[in-house]
Amino acid sequence: MELFNSEDLLNTNLDLKDADVIYFPAFLSPSAATSYFKKLYADTPWQQDDIKLFGKVYPQPRLTALYGNNDRSYSYSGIVMNPMPFTPLLLEIKDKVEKVTDVKFTTVLLNLYRDGNDSNGWHSDDEKELGQDPVIASISLGAKRRFQMRHKKDKSLRTNIELEHGSLLIMKGSTQHYWQHQLPKSKRITEPRINLTFRIIAS
Numbered sequence: 001m002e003l004f005n006s007e008d009l010l011n012t013n014l015d016l017k018d019a020d021v022i023y024f025p026a027f028l029s030p031s032a033a034t035s036y037f038k039k040l041y042a043d044t045p046w047q048q049d050d051i052k053l054f055g056k057v058y059p060q061p062r063l064t065a066l067y068g069n070n071d072r073s074y075s076y077s078g079i080v081m082n083p084m085p086f087t088p089l090l091l092e093i094k095d096k097v098e099k100v101t102d103v104k105f106t107t108v109l110l111n112l113y114r115d116g117n118d119s120n121g122w123h124s125d126d127e128k129e130l131g132q133d134p135v136i137a138s139i140s141l142g143a144k145r146r147f148q149m150r151h152k153k154d155k156s157l158r159t160n161i162e163l164e165h166g167s168l169l170i171m172k173g174s175t176q177h178y179w180q181h182q183l184p185k186s187k188r189i190t191e192p193r194i195n196l197t198f199r200i201i202a203s
């Protein structure tokens with residue numbers, strides 16, 4: 001179902017069992033999205049961490065950066081990330097996101113997928129520092145990439161969303177308990193994509 005919220009932004013409430021997912025395909029204007037992409041691409045101190053999976057160590061198949069307004073670290077896949085202070089640009093984007101989410105975020109994780117060889121495997125954003133029923137607000141900039149979701153128990157339940165340049169995807173409620181998501185590799189994609197996931201890590 002498509003509807004207009006109070007911001008007059010077109011959005012779709014995905015009708016998924018055990019989940020609450022809302023997609024705003026044109027959350028940012030194309031020109032704002034392009035300007036954010038260029039600045040974040042150039043100015044972010046991107047790092048590539050090693051992840052530990054089943055006792056083996058691999059370079060993570062994307063670059064990341066963490067920013068926050070408290071000093072709480074964020075740990076996943078054997079990585080501990082410590083936040084840098086928010087930049088004015090990230091605060092500007094955070095303000096825009098908070099106008100539609102009704103919550104105040106403490107932290108943003110940036111992902112840079114350099115091309116279609118970079119990816120993010122199946123997972124839930126269910127680390128304990130995110131608390132119960134986390135609200136995750138995800139901005140996409142640059143190349144359009146496929147975002148996949150699957151139900152953890154009912155394997156027949158799956159969905160794909162093509163995340164547009166300038167879009168916002170909100171996952172909340174029980175979504176992380178019952179669903180996993182991933183960003184698969186894609187041979188056709190040669191352009192970079194930046195993703196920002198705003199989160200709350202309570203202090």
Ligand SMILES: O=C(O)CCC(=O)C(=O)O
Pocket residue numbers: 109111120125138147163181183195197
């Ligand atoms: O790049 C994306 O759209 C997903 C990122 C993600 O799932 C994460 O960082 O936890």
Ligand SMILES: [Fe+2]
Pocket residue numbers: 123124125181
């Ligand atoms: Fe995630």
